[in-house]
Amino acid sequence: AQSVTQPDIHITVSEGASLELRCNYSYGATPYLFWYVQSPGQGLQLLLKYFSGDTLVQGIKGFEAEFKRSQSSFNLRKPSVHWSDAAEYFCAVRNNFGNEKLTFGTGTRLTIIP
């Protein structure tokens, strides 16, 4: 079965600093990978997705993620964070055959300090 691990429960970053949120997946073949962001009391918004091709994908709000098959990772990065980036970030994986289930990681809460 597919699974996703986000090792960092909570990360604090200074405004303007760079950011990297970690995501590791467990799946036999190349999965479909997604990053979502959730602000308090809101639904989830898609930041970016990967399913094939260029392993560096660009998303909205200045985010990017790199798929590394050898490390089973799909880490999210941003060169310079803004206070509005404070939110919960979820990595998710979906298999490329079989059922439609999207499996989420446990999430990383991002706090931005001035």
Add this chain to the structure above:
Amino acid sequence: DTEVTQTPKHLVMGMTNKKSLKCEQHMGHRAMYWYKQKAKKPPELMFVYSYEKLSINESVPSRFSPECPNSSLLNLHLHALQPEDSALYLCASSQDSRASRNSPLHFGNGTRLTVT
């Protein structure tokens, strides 16, 4: 603004009440989903509808009853809930749950449900 609309935004209900959550999308998506999210936890899949037919039920108790009247609407009927069912209920849609597996899910802002 989200393209998936959920109503109501907040709902408080007693354990003997019957209520319904509603979800609507006009993106032409043929797959719709219900997720349950407890505080500080990731969303957990409850149901998947594909082409208006129930395709996945994640062993959800029968006090939750989904309904998909047409391709744009998804309801979740609630009856005899327990306080532990209090959570954020999220609706989502995607282009097609099987053929377009890379099609992302679009989420609504959820209904905050409190069972007293």
